[in-house]
Amino acid sequence: MDYLVNGLKQALILIFSFDREVYEIVGLSLFCSSIATLISSIAGIPSGYLIGTKSFRGKGLLVTLFNTLMSLPTVVVGLFCYSFLSHRGPLGFIHLLFTPWAIIIGEVILAYPIVTSLSISVTQGIDPKIKETSLTLGASPFQSIRSVLFEGRIGYLATIVAGFGRVVAEVGAAMMLGGNIKGLTRTIPTAIALETSKGEFAFGLSLGIILLSLSFAVNIFLYKLRGRGKK
Numbered sequence: 166m167d168y169l170v171n172g173l174k175q176a177l178i179l180i181f182s183f184d185r186e187v188y189e190i191v192g193l194s195l196f197c198s199s200i201a202t203l204i205s206s207i208a209g210i211p212s213g214y215l216i217g218t219k220s221f222r223g224k225g226l227l228v229t230l231f232n233t234l235m236s237l238p239t240v241v242v243g244l245f246c247y248s249f250l251s252h253r254g255p256l257g258f259i260h261l262l263f264t265p266w267a268i269i270i271g272e273v274i275l276a277y278p279i280v281t282s283l284s285i286s287v288t289q290g291i292d293p294k295i296k297e298t299s300l301t302l303g304a305s306p307f308q309s310i311r312s313v314l315f316e317g318r319i320g321y322l323a324t325i326v327a328g329f330g331r332v333v334a335e336v337g338a339a340m341m342l343g344g345n346i347k348g349l350t351r352t353i354p355t356a357i358a359l360e361t362s363k364g365e366f367a368f369g370l371s372l373g374i375i376l377l378s379l380s381f382a383v384n385i386f387l388y389k390l391r392g393r394g395k396k
Contacts, residue, residue, distance in 0.1 A: 168366075175367030176374060187368070191375055194352040197265055198333040201272035205280045206325045213284020213324070214314070218296075228285060234278035239271075239337030246271045247341050263344040268352065271338035276328035283327055287320035288313070319390055326387050330380060 179187050216227060248254050250262040250270075261267045295316050299309040314321065336354035343350030345359055353372045360369040 172366045172370050176371035179368065179371040180374060184371070187371055187375070189348065190351050190353055190356045190372060193265060193350070194333060194354075194376075195379075197268045197272060197339075197352060198329055201269045201276055201332050202325060202329040204269075204273050205276035205328050209277050209280030209328070210284045210314075210321055210324070212281045213286075214288050214310070216281070217285045217288025218293075218313075228282070231278050231282040231285065235282050237275060237278065239275060239335050240341065242271050242274050243338035243341030246274070246338065250342070262342065263346060263350060265343065265350055267342040268339050268350060271342045272332035272335060275335060275338065276332050279331050280324050280328045283324035284321060287317045287324060290320065291317045322390060323387060326383055329383065333379065334376060 216224065216231075246267065247262065249256045250259075250267055251257055252262070261270070291313055296309045296313050299312045300306075304312065334354055336352075336358055339345075339350075339352050340355050340358070343352065343355065345351050345355040351359075353376050357369045357372050357376075360366075360372075
């Protein structure tokens with residue numbers, strides 16, 4: 166019990182003393198996760214909208230595929246990206262392996278199916294009469310789409326949060342593609358794994374507390390937005 170108490174005390178000291186190494190790791194994690202979530206959202210929400218509103222042959226199979234890819238193993242994504250980005254791979258000439266951008270690529274692949282699949286569900290849950298009514302009232306096709314997106318704004322925001330939650334705690338692909346290099350590609354999850362294995366429990370615990378705090382803050386933000394959306 167003393168081991169846990171002492172570890173917690175040291176972890177809090179690292180957090181509130183603004184330890185440089187701790188916050189460098191946090192900053193890199195937020196950078197990679199935010200960029201990956203942004204790219205996934207820009208691609209995933211329009212994809213989800215189109216799939217959700219259009220009827221075409223093979224739609225059910227496509228939706229099932231995206232639902233399946235939501236649980237895509239991170240190490241498989243890491244292996245796939247590594248094979249392309251390594252110096253012997255087809256994209257090795259751009260030298261992205263073991264850089265933050267390699268981590269971002271892997272995280273985009275992980276987050277895109279989640280954002281797309283959830284966006285499909287959100288779109289299908291919106292009353293189709295909203296689009297029809299806006300067109301009847303003289304709105305342009307773009308304005309009618311904007312009306313639908315605005316109606317489902319809370320749901321779409323939830324998909325973005327889900328995508329962010331998937332990648333911010335991701336360890337498999339980040340470890341394989343980033344290499345967990347100190348000061349360059351060490352993210353919160355990979356640092357926790359490394360420092361705990363080294364016996365640096367307090368350092369790992371400090372990062373774990375920050376990661377939980379980030380997740381809590383994001384979900385509180387979403388909860389408040391949902392509350393506003395119901396008013």
